[in-house]
Amino acid sequence: MYTSMHNDSRFGTTPLKDAPLRKDGMEKVRGTARYVADITYPGMLHAVTARTRLPGGTIASITFDDHVPWSEYVVVTARDIPGINAVKMIETDQPVLVETHYRHAGEPVVLIAHPDPQALADALAAVHIDERPYAKPPVFAIEEALRADTRRIAADNVYRDYLMEKGSVMDAEKESCQVFEAEYHTGAQEHLYIEPQGMMARMEGGILTVEGSLQCPYYVHAALMYATGLPEERVRVLQCATGGAFGGKEEYPSHIACHAALVTMKAGGRPVALIYGRGEDMAVTPKRHPSRSRVRLGASRDGRLRFIDIDFVIDGGAYLTLSPVVLSRGVIHAAGPYRCDNVRVRARAVATNHPPFGAFRGFGAPQSIFALEAALDELARMLEMEPDVLRRRNVLAPGDISPAGQRIEGPLDMQRVIGQALEACDYHAKVEAYRQWNAQKGAIRKGIGLATFYHGAGFTGNGELALRSRAGLRVGADGLVEILTSTTEMGQGMQTTLSGIVAEALRIPYEGVAVARPDTRDVPNSGPTVASRTCMVVGAILARAADDLIARLRADAALPSVYGYGEFRDACARLHAAGGVTTIIADYRHPAGNEWDESVFQGSPYASFAWACYVAEVEVDAVTGETRIVDFTAVQEVGRVVHATVAAGQIEGGVVQGIGYALFEDVRFGADGQMANNRITNYIIPTSADIPPIRVLFLESRHGAGPGGAAGIGELPMDGPAPAIINAINAALGTEIRHVPAMPEHILAAMDRRSA
Amino acid sequence: MTIPCRFIVNGSAVSGSFPPMRRLLDVLRGECGLTATKEGCGEGECGSCAVLLDDTLVNSCLVPIADVNGREVTTLEGLPKDDPLFAAFAATGGTQCGICTPGMIMAARALLNDCLRPDLSQTREALSGNLCRCTGYGGIYAAIRTASGQGE
Numbered sequence: 084m085y086t087s088m089h090n091d092s093r094f095g096t097t098p099l100k101d102a103p104l105r106k107d108g109m110e111k112v113r114g115t116a117r118y119v120a121d122i123t124y125p126g127m128l129h130a131v132t133a134r135t136r137l138p139g140g141t142i143a144s145i146t147f148d149d150h151v152p153w154s155e156y157v158v159v160t161a162r163d164i165p166g167i168n169a170v171k172m173i174e175t176d177q178p179v180l181v182e183t184h185y186r187h188a189g190e191p192v193v194l195i196a197h198p199d200p201q202a203l204a205d206a207l208a209a210v211h212i213d214e215r216p217y218a219k220p221p222v223f224a225i226e227e228a229l230r231a232d233t234r235r236i237a238a239d240n241v242y243r244d245y246l247m248e249k250g251s252v253m254d255a256e257k258e259s260c261q262v263f264e265a266e267y268h269t270g271a272q273e274h275l276y277i278e279p280q281g282m283m284a285r286m287e288g289g290i291l292t293v294e295g296s297l298q299c300p301y302y303v304h305a306a307l308m309y310a311t312g313l314p315e316e317r318v319r320v321l322q323c324a325t326g327g328a329f330g331g332k333e334e335y336p337s338h339i340a341c342h343a344a345l346v347t348m349k350a351g352g353r354p355v356a357l358i359y360g361r362g363e364d365m366a367v368t369p370k371r372h373p374s375r376s377r378v379r380l381g382a383s384r385d386g387r388l389r390f391i392d393i394d395f396v397i398d399g400g401a402y403l404t405l406s407p408v409v410l411s412r413g414v415i416h417a418a419g420p421y422r423c424d425n426v427r428v429r430a431r432a433v434a435t436n437h438p439p440f441g442a443f444r445g446f447g448a449p450q451s452i453f454a455l456e457a458a459l460d461e462l463a464r465m466l467e468m469e470p471d472v473l474r475r476r477n478v479l480a481p482g483d484i485s486p487a488g489q490r491i492e493g494p495l496d497m498q499r500v501i502g503q504a505l506e507a508c509d510y511h512a513k514v515e516a517y518r519q520w521n522a523q524k525g526a527i528r529k530g531i532g533l534a535t536f537y538h539g540a541g542f543t544g545n546g547e548l549a550l551r552s553r554a555g556l557r558v559g560a561d562g563l564v565e566i567l568t569s570t571t572e573m574g575q576g577m578q579t580t581l582s583g584i585v586a587e588a589l590r591i592p593y594e595g596v597a598v599a600r601p602d603t604r605d606v607p608n609s610g611p612t613v614a615s616r617t618c619m620v621v622g623a624i625l626a627r628a629a630d631d632l633i634a635r636l637r638a639d640a641a642l643p644s645v646y647g648y649g650e651f652r653d654a655c656a657r658l659h660a661a662g663g664v665t666t667i668i669a670d671y672r673h674p675a676g677n678e679w680d681e682s683v684f685q686g687s688p689y690a691s692f693a694w695a696c697y698v699a700e701v702e703v704d705a706v707t708g709e710t711r712i713v714d715f716t717a718v719q720e721v722g723r724v725v726h727a728t729v730a731a732g733q734i735e736g737g738v739v740q741g742i743g744y745a746l747f748e749d750v751r752f753g754a755d756g757q758m759a760n761n762r763i764t765n766y767i768i769p770t771s772a773d774i775p776p777i778r779v780l781f782l783e784s785r786h787g788a789g790p791g792g793a794a795g796i797g798e799l800p801m802d803g804p805a806p807a808i809i810n811a812i813n814a815a816l817g818t819e820i821r822h823v824p825a826m827p828e829h830i831l832a833a834m835d836r837r838s839a
Numbered sequence: 840m841t842i843p844c845r846f847i848v849n850g851s852a853v854s855g856s857f858p859p860m861r862r863l864l865d866v867l868r869g870e871c872g873l874t875a876t877k878e879g880c881g882e883g884e885c886g887s888c889a890v891l892l893d894d895t896l897v898n899s900c901l902v903p904i905a906d907v908n909g910r911e912v913t914t915l916e917g918l919p920k921d922d923p924l925f926a927a928f929a930a931t932g933g934t935q936c937g938i939c940t941p942g943m944i945m946a947a948r949a950l951l952n953d954c955l956r957p958d959l960s961q962t963r964e965a966l967s968g969n970l971c972r973c974t975g976y977g978g979i980y981a982a983i984r985t986a987s988g989q990g991e
């Protein structure tokens with residue numbers, strides 16, 4: 084089965100004619116969707132945050148200038164926290180508001196609120212936080228953090244130390260093989276969702292009610308209970324329309340929610356808006372973890388991988404936050420989709436004095452995949468093999484065992500994925516043509532490069548078991564089926580995808596399904612909206628809820644065994660007449676045989692993977708070092724495309740973020756360890772003028788664990804562009820560029836090294 | 840200090856006293872209650888606050904209200920309800936999270952007002968001041984092609 088979604092020279096994707104309209108499309112194009120900044124309440128306050136300036140230290144005192152009429156303001160410090168002063172995440176090492184000790188610049192200390200937003204700037208300037216630095220200098224680089232004599236931020240400055248081991252690299256090294264070895268780096272990346280973060284909190288009938296821009300309502304709910312000490316039933320979290328997230332609104336919204344909650348609690352329940360400006364958002368919220376990988380590859384002369392040995396380190400920043408899950412995904416993807424009997428991946432997340440890094444689309448995988456895929460091209464060069472041949476020789480096939488010890492099940496065929504990608508862009512002809520072109524030694528050099536990779540869908544390892552997600556369906560007299568889930572729409576098309584899955588399972592029209600607003604008072608906890616788990620994991624739970632609903636309608640409302648939509652609705656009306664609104668909740672079921680041993684990183688880390696081959700074509704100006712991507716091909720085996728326009732939009736959007744990661748998006752840190760270029764003016768993301776034609780093709784072998792054989796796809800497209808682009812640049816110039824972003828100055832320096 | 844200002848928003852007269860440097864964006868979202876216009880950066884870089892000022896596309900976060908005196912503003916809410924851009928953006932993948940969408944549609948409207956059937960390079964040029972972090976722009980190009988009767 085093969086869906087072609089060619090766009091060739093025309094850009095954009097041709098949607099399949101039968102793809103139904105996005106559920107949230109009309110409210111978004113009409114501008115009626117309500118984002119948090121669009122909400123107002125009578126008497127509401129606006130809040131701002133006073134923060135630390137030093138990269139770690141202690142607070143000696145906080146003073147307030149007396150020219151400000153403070154009685155008009157609500158002022159909150161750590162002493163106003165009724166519960167525990169920690170943000171509940173994987174651990175609880177990060178304070179909601181700093182009391183004395185802190186670890187990075189930009190930590191929240193004081194909250195100030197006033198009915199007039201214009202009155203905040205002066206008041207903020209009148210708050211003085213007397214900060215004392217620590218004796219030892221701050222630590223910002225991975226290697227510094229690992230040295231024994233530098234400042235300790237966490238125990239040994241290592242949050243987590245994982246080892247994935249299969250076979251024996253040591254034994255493999257004794258055999259004769261060609262060894263390639265190099266070090267690769269990836270930079271931080273800012274999410275730059277176009278809607279900055281924000282929350283609105285108020286007390287409503289004794290219930291703390293917080294609504295805002297967020298991915299994971301129950302994370303926020305848990306954090307609020309922890310910090311306020313309020314019981315479960317007195318805390319309510321609702322999601323507003325969310326203007327992009329990409330992982331950036333997974334964990335930080337809990338901080339803002341706690342802050343807004345503390346202000347409203349001190350202000351007698353008055354509504355409080357805490358909306359970040361762009362500069363503040365970019366300076367203090369998490370970004371993609373920077374990484375360093377030392378890669379050693381052993382291969383036979385004919386290109387069979389004998390061993391893969393990787394030392395992978397990510398900079399976690401000043402608190403643990405989500406680093407363990409970013410790291411574990413990075414480890415599992417580090418050895419790629421390749422057959423190799425001897426694999427060792429050691430992986431550490433280290434502590435530095437940067438603001439914490441966090442989840443960003445692909446979390447951990449784009450970093451480790453970049454290193455491996457760039458190294459494979461260099462190995463190919465050493466072996467005098469074509470990069471595509473090297474990959475074809477090693478890529479996993481059904482029946483093979485993955486580096487994590489997982490048996491690959493058919494019917495997917497990665498050789499076919501590679502074949503499609505190379506054919507779609509006329510790869511072999513271009514390799515030849517560009518070689519000839521570059522032999523002329525003109526100013527413009529041309530190159531083509533590829534990357535092959537897979538991306539696991541759902542929480543890693545036993546994560547889904549621990550989540551024990553629940554989701555459900557609700558139906559009333561009119562027969563409209565409402566999906567109840569805490570999974571959130573942030574643009575990825577979750578409402579559309581899940582509605583399609585439920586409509587299909589119930590055999591009713593798509594229009595007969597709607598998605599209830601994520602509201603912790605109304606929807607069960609279906610887990611966080613992360614890790615490409617929505618379609619595959621939540622979709623599968625909902626498909627089972629649909630089966631249960633049909634069974635109920637048959638048993639209690641005489642739904643015939645074969646039915647049309649009219650009969651379905653009639654049965655719903657009868658069910659309602661007999662017992663009122665019906666709610667069916669289903670639980671997660673772990674796929675049989677999917678065992679995972681976290682202590683050795685062996686087993687089945689993911690229920691399914693999406694597989695891909697991406698090809699980039701570039702033109703590099705050898706004088707200025709500027710790179711233009713002239714064409715991009717993304718072929719992926721995703722099991723099944725549930726909604727063509729949504730799926731294509733995920734791939735195209737992810738590819739463009741990957742292009743930014745590879746070439747433009749350069750987070751610069753100031754001496755205080757915070758992002759210094761925290762403006763859209765000086766942190767450059769791709770505009771419509773920067774992007775090439777993107778060819779998106781899907782293969783659908785129905786191999787996935789989701790409804791109808793679907794695997795998750797949201798993160799996949801982030802993994803491939805950076806290595807494909809760097810491989811294309813290195814092919815064009817004969818260079819050894821080993822980090823992203825590859826800015827023009829890096830490219831020129833690499834050319835100098837080559838000539839030297 | 841405030842100054843009196845009179846101007847037209849979406850066909851209706853607005854008058855009031857404003858601090859002269861108050862941003863058009865804030866007046867639209869605040870006093871006028873027109874929240875389709877979004878604030879993404881506040882410094883003229885993202886285009887999510889784009890509106891038409893006397894038929895010219897401007898970033899309303901950069902326009903002081905004093906400059907609007909005697910002029911005419913059109914926001915997304917002021918476009919004809921049957922503007923083909925609405926259906927096209929909803930159908931072709933032109934919107935995902937939606938936060939850039941009102942500004943994108945205003946930029947697209949300004950483009951189509953100047954040029955009935957823009958080609959790809961005209962489209963790219965016209966949208967280069969509007970950032971979208973979700974779509975990768977392909978769905979937006981498709982929407983403009985559809986709305987200008989050039990197929991998908």
Ligand code: FES
Pocket residue numbers: 877878879880881882883884885886887888889898899900901
């Ligand atoms: S908010 Fe006006 S350009 Fe970004």
Ligand code: FES
Pocket residue numbers: 277326327574933934935936937938939940970971972973974
């Ligand atoms: S749709 Fe999200 S920024 Fe464009």
